[in-house]
Structures are given as C-alpha cells and as structure tokens.
Amino acid sequence: MNKQLQDDLTKLAELLDAVKLQGLEFLAQIGDRPTSTKSLIKEEESLNEVGLGGTDTLQLFNEKFESLIVGSSGPRYWGFVTGGSTPASIAGDWLTSVYDQNTQTTKGQGDVSATIEVETIKLLLDLFNLPNDFFGGFVTGATMSNFTCLAVARQWIGKEMGKDFAKEGVSGDIKILSALPHSSAVKSLSMLGIGSNNINKLKVMEGNRESTDIEDLERQINELNGQPFILISSGGTVNTVDFDDFEAISKLKEKHNFWWHIDGAFGAFAACSPKYKHLMKGWENADSITVDCHKWLNVPYESAVFLVKDQYKLLQVETFQNSNAPYLGDPFDNFNYLNFLPENSRRLKALPTWFSLKAYGRKGYQEIVENSVEMAQLLGGYIEAHKSFELLAPVRLNNICFTLAGDENQDKVFDFLKGLNETGKVFMTPTIYKGKNGIRASFVNWRTNSKDIELVFAEMNKLMQIE
Template identity: 30%
Template sequence: MSIEENLDPTDWEGMRELGHHMVDDMLDYLRTVRERPAWQHAPPEVKEHFTASLPLEPQPPEQVYQEFLEKILPYPVGNIHPRFWGWVFGTGTVSGAFAELLAGAMNVGASGGLAHHSSIHVEKQVLGWFKEMLGFPASAGGLLTSGCSASNLIGLAVARNTKAGYDLRREGLDASRVRLVLYAAQEIHSSVQKAVELLGLGSRALRLVPVNERFQMDLPSLKSAIFDDRQSGLLPFCVVAAAGTTNTGAIDDLETLADICKQENLWLHVDGAFGAWAALAPRYRHLVKGMEQADSLAFDLHKWMYMPYDIGCILVRNPDHLSDTFSIMPDYLAHGEGQRGLTGADLPWFGTYGFELSRSFRALKAWMSLKEHGALKYGRLIQQNIDQAGYLASLIQAQAELELSAPVELNVVCFRFLNPRLGEPGLDQLNKHIEVELQESGIAVTSGTRINGRYVLHLAHCNHRTRREDFEILVAEVIRLGREYLVINNPDSVL
C-alpha cells in the first residue's frame, strides 16, 4: 500500500522556528530601509541563477529561505525606500505585510456569499468604509480588485452594457445599430484604452480630448466632440474623468463633468487611482469635489493608502448595473436558501460583481490597516505628501538650473535640469542620464516622462517614509549630476 502524502511540514517545530526567523528578518529589513540603496541592479550571476532547471525533489525549507535572502530580497523594485518616487508606487506597511501572512494562512476564496465565511463580512465592511470616506452612497455596489486596471475594465464594462440601449450581454456588439464612443482627456491612463479595446469597442471609439494649461480635460472641446459625434450618427455613452493623472497629477473639473454627463445622458466614470484619496486631506478635498456624483469610481489602495500590493476597488452607484453586467449563477453556485450550511446566507457574492470568481482575501489588509491607523491619520499622511511635494517644488524654483515642467497641484512633480546652450534633444538626453544615474547610484528613484514633448524627471509622491530632507538630497544630487554630465560631455556649455 502506497504512503499517502501531504504538503504540511514534516517538522512543525522546525517550521515554527523558521517562521519566527522570517518575521524577525523582515522587521529588521523594513526598520533599516534607509541604510540601503533605493535600488540596485541584480548582477549577472543572480540573473543566471534563475535559469536553473525545474526542482524534482524536495529541498529543506531553510535552504530555500536562504536562497531568497541571497538572491531575491536584495534586488526589489525599491518602493519601500523613503527616496522612491518613480511612476506611482505605494510604500507598504508592516501590519499590511502581516495581514498578507494571515490571509495566506486562512487561504479563503473570497468570491462567494457563503454563510460562515468571514472574508465576505470583512470585504463588505471595508467597502462601506470606502464609500463613507469618498462620499459615495451607502447603497452603491462594489468589490475589491487587483488594481485600477481591473477596476477601470469593470467600470467601463458596466457603462457600456447599461448605456448600449439593448441587451448587449445576449446579443453582442454586432447587434448595435450605432457605434458606441466615449471620451477622456489626452492625459488619461493607458489602462482606459486597454479596457476599451478589451471590451471590443476598438481604440477608435475612445475620443482623446485636448487638455488645458493645467492638463485638465478641455470642456469646450469635449462638448464639441459629443455634438459632432451625435451629428455623425454615433452613440456617445461615457466620459472618463481623471482624479489625478499619472503624468502631472491633474484633476479634471469633476463637478462640471458631472453636470455635462447629466445633460447629455452619459455615464461618468472616474479613474481615481491615487488622486481620489485627496478627499481625505482637509485642505485639498475640494479638488475632487464632484467625484461623489460619478456613476462609477475606480481607485487603488496600494498607492496613496500605502497598502501592500495588490488591492484596488471599483464602486458603482447603482448596484443593479454591476450585477446585471457580470452576474451568472449556475446550479453549482446557488446560494441564499434555507439559512443553513455554507451556502445558506444571503450575502454579497462578489464573484458576480466582476470577471473573477477566484479572489484572494485582499480585504484583510485594508481592514487591519484602517483599524490600526484610523482614517484621520491617513488623511494627515496624504496632506503631508501634498505639502512635501509643494516643498520640493519650492526647492526647484529656487534653483536657476532647474525648471518645473507642470503645475504642482497634488503629489506629482515634474521638472528638468536646464542649460541654455543645449538644444531640446540635448536636454532630453541630459535629463534621461540624470534619471538613470540617480537610480543606479541608489540615491533615489524617479521615473521619466514627456511633458509638452520634453523629457522630464517625474515624481509621484505616495511615500509615508519620506522626509523633507530627502527632497533636499534629491535636488542637490540632480544639480551635481547635471553639472558633471556637462563637464564630461559638453564642457563649453557650462556657465
């Protein structure tokens, strides 16, 4: 008779000791993060290590963990570091990491409304908290997602199906007598275009509206585009507004857009990936006024709420629209009858509110984080980040060799090193050099983008560990690197 196997430890006490070791190591790793580079490149031998063949036989867990310590842990993206501001990354927290451990140990599938299924109660509660924090009605529907790419896809799927004017789920897009079109500013996140393409509308259906001098959607241009499309026999169905663009942090005029959408019978979807959380900052919540009127709102918690990856959310004002778009209830998922057993409770079945049935217990890290710190502290931290971004802007404006490239209205700062004797191509090359040198030296991580065709350094500040002195270091290093580049590559341009 063969021996029946399982995947539990053969030595529970040994695994307990190893687990304690892991927790101690990770706490030390986070506590001492300032002592390490913001980022470092994995050397060739580490990359080569990950070409090894498939393991066929067991290895001691202590050995596997040691391999992690040597080959994986030293080479992360770096967004836990106080001087990481590239792209739009959150920082994570200690309790959030612990919540991931607890959720992994429970290993629940957080899709169904099963009776004695605690994760459903937790997700329902945190969704209620988010509605309260962001001004959405308590009756709204919603669910947690992997992030705003998924949230935008869900929100736009609901908008498409609701505004199509026929049973699109049954008949498909081919049955539409008119072409559906929607609108967003030229600065909108690329995930919106990706969602439009995945929904079968084609990228041509996404009308990219010009922006004004503050990089907001230009409202006269929007109205004109809607009018022209109706005159051409097309069916406008949605406006996608930005509450904080990736490039500049711009927030569209949400109140006016809400009015336009009501007048034109259009769905208003707000991509509030990080900027939605300005609603918690006492001096800046006016910037997102009107967001609460949206038909759907997408946002992340792993950016400006500092929670470990991944966790996002979609809220839909009318919960029936959400379930009408996604709900399928085969016999093997029937629930809510009899009030007994795992399927007895009539609770939200989150798997019918989106495209995923298998879902992790993301709600736990949100629940634990909000209970540990409280919403008011998150508001203070967001306010602190905005104030720190303003401080960085003032440091830049005080330096003749630096130039702000866009207004700083939230937590995004774009700037570049200048030299009057270099043309635009030369300045692009110089600023790209500074970006790479900052990263490879481990001093700080910024990213780069183009503003009005010019390559600039880009910082999105969602970092609760940053201090003002970190921005002083950044400015000093940018100037040093810029001057060194000019001496080596173009000495005649040094003034």
C-alpha cells in the same frame, strides 16, 4: 505525508520566526535599501526532484534573489506612484495568507469573509465622504478596477442601443470621450472589445493644464445628437495631478445621457484632506470610480477597489455572472462577489486595508496625504529656485514634473535620470510632457520626510556638477 512537508509543519514556528526577523530587518533598514539594482542571475530551468524544505529554500532565496529586492516601499522610491505598506497593513496581509480564504460570500456555511470586504468598502466610502449608494469590491489594481467599471459601462451602453453585449458580443458604434485617459483605461477598452483606438479625444484646458476642456466636451456631446456615450475623466492625471471639473460634468450629466467614469487611482485621496477635497467636489455624481489602495492608502500590492452605483447592479451581474453554475443560486438572494467582478478566485484583499483604516483612521490618512503634498512642494521649490532645473508644470498636489533647464539639454534628460536612479538613493520615472522630455516624481509614501528631499536634491546637484 511528504517528508519535507512534515518537517516544515513540525518546525513551522522556527520557519516563520526566521521570516519575521528577516522582514523586520528589511523594514528597519528600508531607508538605506537601494532603490535600483544591477544584480543579474542565471535562471534555472529544471525543478529538483526532492524538495529542500522551507529553511533551506529561504537560505537559497537569500543567496540568489534577495539582492534583487529594491526598496520600492521605502521613502525615496518616487516612481510609478508606489506606496509603502503601513505596519498595520502588513499585519493584515500576513493574516490574509494565514487564513487563506476564497472571499466570495457574506452568508452561508462556508467562508463568509466577504463580510469583511463589504465593511471595508463602507469604511472607504466614509473616508472619501462618498454616499452609500455605491457598491464596491476589491481587485488587483487600477487596470482591473477600470476594466470592471468599464465592463458595466459597456453593458449599459449596449442596453441603451437595445443590445445585450454580455450575451451577444460587442457591436455598433460605441463612443468614448476622454482627454488624457490613463494607459490602464485604454488597455481595458482593448480587453473589453470596444477598441483602444475608439476614443474621441477631448481638448485640455489652456494654460499648462491637463484637465478636460469643458466647452469642448459640451461641443462634442452636442455633436453626438443624443447618442449615448462613455466619458472617462481624470481624478488626478499621472504627470501633473490635474483634475477634471467634476461640478461642471455633473451639470452636463443632468442634461445628457452618458456613463461617467472617474479614474481616481491616486488623486481620489485628495478627498481625505480639508485642504484639497475641493478638487474632488462633485465626484459623487459619477456612475463608477477607480481607486488604488496600494498607492496612497499605503497597503501591499495587489489592491484596488471599483465603485459602481448600486442602481447598476443588474447590469453588473449580467456582465459577470457565472451563468453556467446554477448551484450558486440567485445572485441577489445569494450574494457572491464572483457575480459582480472578473475573478472567480480571490484572496481576502480587503483585510490589509481594513487593518490600516482602523489602525490610523481619518486623521492618519489626512496626515499622510498632506505630508506627501508638502514633500512635493518642498522638492518643487528647490527645483524652481535652481538654475539647472525647470518645472514643467505647477506642483498641484503630490507629483513633480520637471526637466533640465534649457532646450539644448533636452537630449540629456533621460541620461541624467538614468544616472540619478543608478545612485540607488532615489527612483523616478521618465515622461513626455507637452513635447518635452521630463522626469516625474510621485509622493505617496508615509515614510517620506524633508531629509529625504534634501538627500535627493543633493544627489541631483552632484550629477549636474559632474556633467
């Protein structure tokens, strides 16, 4: 055995203890960890001939890279809808690495860790009050979830046209209808060969809204004259967390032939709260749904689920089956996740989610969701009452979309944001909303409290006074 490997095996407890203590120190001080960094490093281009061993490598990492690690899982990182890992999910994630399973099957003589994944999907369906007629699995994020769902939709629309796109390749005129699809859905259309430009844009509702105009949707459906299509709808838009009218879409689906996909990457968690679950009413009638776990569920990256109606399992297998691997047997008699999603190699992504769901339960996630919304409303109230800032849209759920007051300050917005982020006290992201330069803050972290809001707003005021 290699000497460094042998030494590390002998001293494994010491190495893991050192990592544990470093991790605990990071988590204990995460509220004080800068949310941005200016650290620069010189990248090495050659590998050392003899390894350093685990302990010395940890020391090298700390000397070279540790300062680059920002507090992205902390209470004031409000960019990109980034969640923060709960304690239980960290435990699950560590064990995922320790057990190192290639999660595929639920029965057999080898790894059957997919049993955990199947159970976790059932727990998520229960959390969201969705029926058990959805089949689901874990992927790396919303992009791969959208990709998986839309791949099955692609196969469905091919069959409606008398074709097998999985075998023959994509051909013909595929209609995609959507108002404000997330960039990951658009990217998925590109990867699937459908084409990112092949979206028929729907109007949005009037009155500072981002949700689909149902009248325009119905008009465009009628213009298709019975041609099947794919509808991509929003369960929470990225700027203002606006929701499409799922009840109205459900009624249209009763009359027309289309695949209905909901991108509910973070907005789906509105279903966890009695106060906000009405926003998701009717979503159980969709054919497929995307939900991110590393956002509002607060588990480590990379974690998302796809949900596809059970009735489309054959289409899903036609899309993803490893057809040149006969030793895998019948995909329905010998269930294997690799026949139902893109990856053939998979870690046990479900375990951190299982740990967190069982540790905190329905009540825990209700409180996380409602606290996030409360924090968004608190910051929104401060912004609305201050003469230097302007809300670009109402605070509908957990996102704030705002700008500097006055058209004359439009060219200063992104410089203001750059200065704010450089304080290291908070991180927000730039956006464009209805033609205006804006700033977006997303609240999903379980740690965020009112003191964080007050601290950040004080920094915002300080910057405005300097200018």
